Amino acid sequence: MQPTHVAILGAGAMGGVYASRFLQAPGFRISVLARGDRYERLQREGWVVNGTYFSIPVVHPDEASAPAELIIVALKHHHLPSAAHDLRNLVGPETTILSVMNGLDSEQTLGSIYGMDKVPYTIAIGIDAVREGNRITFSRPGKLYFGEASNTPISPRVHRAAAILDRAGIAHETPPDMIRMLWWKFMINVGVNQASAVMQAPYGAFQSIPQAQALSEALMREVLALARAEGVNLVEQDMEDWYRFLNTLAPQGKTSMLQDIEAGRKTEVEMFGGKVVELGRIHGIPTPVNETVLRIIQVLER
Numbered sequence: 541m542q543p544t545h546v547a548i549l550g551a552g553a554m555g556g557v558y559a560s561r562f563l564q565a566p567g568f569r570i571s572v573l574a575r576g577d578r579y580e581r582l583q584r585e586g587w588v589v590n591g592t593y594f595s596i597p598v599v600h601p602d603e604a605s606a607p608a609e610l611i612i613v614a615l616k617h618h619h620l621p622s623a624a625h626d627l628r629n630l631v632g633p634e635t636t637i638l639s640v641m642n643g644l645d646s647e648q649t650l651g652s653i654y655g656m657d658k659v660p661y662t663i664a665i666g667i668d669a670v671r672e673g674n675r676i677t678f679s680r681p682g683k684l685y686f687g688e689a690s691n692t693p694i695s696p697r698v699h700r701a702a703a704i705l706d707r708a709g710i711a712h713e714t715p716p717d718m719i720r721m722l723w724w725k726f727m728i729n730v731g732v733n734q735a736s737a738v739m740q741a742p743y744g745a746f747q748s749i750p751q752a753q754a755l756s757e758a759l760m761r762e763v764l765a766l767a768r769a770e771g772v773n774l775v776e777q778d779m780e781d782w783y784r785f786l787n788t789l790a791p792q793g794k795t796s797m798l799q800d801i802e803a804g805r806k807t808e809v810e811m812f813g814g815k816v817v818e819l820g821r822i823h824g825i826p827t828p829v830n831e832t833v834l835r836i837i838q839v840l841e842r
Contacts, residue, residue, distance in 0.1 A: 543569040544704060545606055547599075547630050549623060550614030551578055553669035553796075554640055556676040558612050558710070559596070560589040565708040571599040571608065573626055585674040607632025610704050613639040613650065617811040620649055631658065636701045638686055640664040642729050642796070643811040644722060660698055661718040662686035663725040666785050668743070668793040679790045685721050687714040723772045727763040728782050730812045731756035733797040734833045737807065737840065740798065744791030758829045762816055769823040801840055809837040 546568055548559045555572070562568045574582050582598040608630045615623055620641065627637070627650075637659045639646040651659040667682030684705065687698050691714050698714055705712045715721050732746055735756040739745065745752040760779050767774035800807045813834030820827035 541567070543567050544610070544707070545569045545571065545608040546704070546708075547571040547573060547604070547608040547611045547627070548614065549573045549611065549627060550616075550619075551582060552614060552616070553671035553676050553678070553799075554664065554667060555612070555614035556587045556589055556671060557667065557669045557678055557681060558614065558640075560587065560592070560594055560676075561681070561708045561710055563594050567707065570597050571604060571630070572596050573601050573604065573630075574598050575600060575626075581674070588675045590677055601626035601629065604629040606630075607635050609634060609636070610701055611635060611637045613637060613641060613646065615641055616806070617641060617643055617646070617808045618806055620646055624650055624653055627654065634700075636660065636697055638662040638684070638701065640684065642725070642733075642808055644726055644815065645811070657697070660686045660688055660701070661722050663721055665725065666788060668789050670794060670799060679793070680788060681711065683711040683713060685713050685715055685718070687718045689717075689719050691716050691718060717773065720773050723763070723767050723770075723774050724778050724782075726812075726815075727760045727767070727774065727779065730763050730816055730830065731760035731779075731782075732786070733795045734759055734809065734812055734830075734837060736795040737797040737801050737809075738833055738836045740801070742791060742798070743786065743789045743793045743795075747787055747789075747791060755829075759813075759816075759833060762820070762825075762827045762830050765825050766816065766819045766823060766827075769825060770819070797837075801837075807837060807841055809834055809841070813837065 546562050548555050562570050582596045586596050587594045631654045637650055639662055647659045647661050663685050665682055666680050668680050669678040688695055694714055797807050813830040816827050816830040
C-alpha cells in the first residue's frame, strides 16, 4: 500500500506540531513546503519538538510533483496571498485542504484558487505551541474542529480527512454548524490575542485577573454584535464557554500575537481588530474597543 501523502504549508509552531505527529505515525509520506532561507534552515537544522529531533522532509513548491491526500495550511494571515499558489503541484481531485489559520477568510482565499469543495472550514482549539528558533514546545496538542458549513450529514470528503487524522492520533471533531464554530474561534482570538498583546500577558492573566478578563470580554462582545448582524448563531454563553478551554492551558503559555510582539514580527491584528472595525462600518455597529486596541498594536508593531 502506498503511504498517504500529507503536505504542510507553514513552518511555524503549529505547522511543526502537526508535522511531528505525522512523522511519528506509520504509513505517511510528509512534505513540508518552504522557499529561500527557510528552506535552507529547515534542511540544515530540522525541528526539535518537545525535545525530540525531527529531520524535515522539506520540499520546494516548484519541485512538488505528486498530489497530497491532505494539506494542512498553518501560515500567518499576511503570508497567505503570496504563498497560496505554492500548493498548485500538490492539489489533485481527492486533495483536502485544512487551514488551521486564524480569522474568517483563509478558506475563501484557498477555495477561490483550488475550489471550495476541497477546503472544509477548520479551526484549532487548545493548542499552546511556542517556537523559538528550531525548537517547538507544547503542553497540549488541542483539537481540530472541521467540516462543511453544515454537517448533517457529514460529507465523504470530511470522513476521509477524519480517517487520516485518526491514523496520526490528532484529535478532531465535526460540529453540525461549522460557521458558528469559525466565528467562535474568531471571537476568542479578537479577545485574548489582542488583549494579551497590549498587556504583554500570558494565559495565566486571563485565568485569574479580573481586569484582564474584562478587557478580553469587551473585545469579544463587539464580535457578538457583529455575529448577530451576520446571521451567525453566537451568543453570550459561547463567550463564557471559552473559559473551559482557557483554564486547560499552561498559565505561562503565550498567544501567537504576544509571541509576535515580543519577537518584533508582524502581527495578525488586521485580521482581528482590523476585521472587526471593517465589519462594524459595514453594519453600522460601533466597535470602539477594537478600534483602540488596533491602534495600540499597530504602534507596538513599529
